[in-house]
Amino acid sequence: MHKYRLMINPYAIEKWVNDMASQGWHLKKFTWIRFTFERGEPNSYIYRHDELKRFGTHYEEEFLEFLKSSDIEQVDRSGNFVFFRKAAQEGPFELYTDKKTKIGNLSKKMRILLSLILLNLFIGLIGLIGDFSEQTTDWIGFALNTLNLVVVVLFALPFYKLMRIRNRLKRELNVFSD
Amino acid sequence: MTQEHPPLTEGVYYILLALYEARHGYGIMQLVEEMSNGRVRLGAGTIYGAIKTLLERGWIEALDGDGRKKEYIITETGKTVVEYEILRLRELFDNGIRITRGVE
Numbered sequence: 220m221h222k223y224r225l226m227i228n229p230y231a232i233e234k235w236v237n238d239m240a241s242q243g244w245h246l247k248k249f250t251w252i253r254f255t256f257e258r259g260e261p262n263s264y265i266y267r268h269d270e271l272k273r274f275g276t277h278y279e280e281e282f283l284e285f286l287k288s289s290d291i292e293q294v295d296r297s298g299n300f301v302f303f304r305k306a307a308q309e310g311p312f313e314l315y316t317d318k319k320t321k322i323g324n325l326s327k328k329m330r331i332l333l334s335l336i337l338l339n340l341f342i343g344l345i346g347l348i349g350d351f352s353e354q355t356t357d358w359i360g361f362a363l364n365t366l367n368l369v370v371v372v373l374f375a376l377p378f379y380k381l382m383r384i385r386n387r388l389k390r391e392l393n394v395f396s397d
Numbered sequence: 398m399t400q401e402h403p404p405l406t407e408g409v410y411y412i413l414l415a416l417y418e419a420r421h422g423y424g425i426m427q428l429v430e431e432m433s434n435g436r437v438r439l440g441a442g443t444i445y446g447a448i449k450t451l452l453e454r455g456w457i458e459a460l461d462g463d464g465r466k467k468e469y470i471i472t473e474t475g476k477t478v479v480e481y482e483i484l485r486l487r488e489l490f491d492n493g494i495r496i497t498r499g500v501e
Contacts, residue, residue: 288421
């Protein structure tokens with residue numbers, strides 16, 4: 220079964236993938252928008268995502284080997300983005316259990332989102348001004364620049380959500396060491 | 398806080414303790430869980446990140462192995478760090494007991 224989702228907020232996607240698994244649909248393959256599921260036992264696996272730091276480096280190979288030796292199975296990867304899974308009967312499964320790494324990972328995703336938001340906002344606004352400054356309105360330009368602004372709106376909410384998670388973790392770090 | 402030996406995170410402390418004997422990543426994970434009676438469950442990504450940092454600091458070292466399951470062991474510097482941490486924890490413990498129970 221194929222499903223289509225835009226992977227803007229990986230944490231929301233991860234939650235969705237786990238919801239699917241609880242209904243017996245297990246992630247098999249994925250790209251940035253297309254997710255392929257196959258039928259299996261409900262609740263038999265827990266899924267986690269990760270973004271690998273440096274594509275194809277020695278560090279990465281070692282990390283993947285390390286996960287494999289911990290009974291963590293790599294489901295599929297798309298670019299630097301990877302989904303892993305572990306049998307649910309082996310207990311709770313998290314890749315990262317310390318707040319500092321979690322905050323670091325969130326910051327990395329937020330930086331990418333923010334740069335896309337700002338880029339689209341800039342191109343969109345400058346473009347819109349340009350579209351109407353000529354004698355005849357450039358409707359194609361107008362449509363494209365409106366799309367830029369749609370992207371801004373589309374990315375703003377996930378950005379805000381990630382920021383809230385990060386702020387909560389940071390506040391906890393004020394009291395708890397980890 | 399400026400201290401000569403800043404507090405370790407719980408994860409790093411337990412990883413260092415686990416490496417008084419040579420272990421691979423998964424072995425660390427299992428021992429830490431066992432030592433803490435299931436309270437501390439370290440994620441594989443967290444352990445891997447910590448191992449990298451501890452190697453860089455020279456607190457642990459990798460043993461030559463077949464590569465598939467690399468083993469690590471604590472160094473003398475690492476042991477010194479753990480000993481300072483135990484002193485710090487004892488101070489915390491002693492002060493806590495003294496004040497809450499009024500006994501030494």
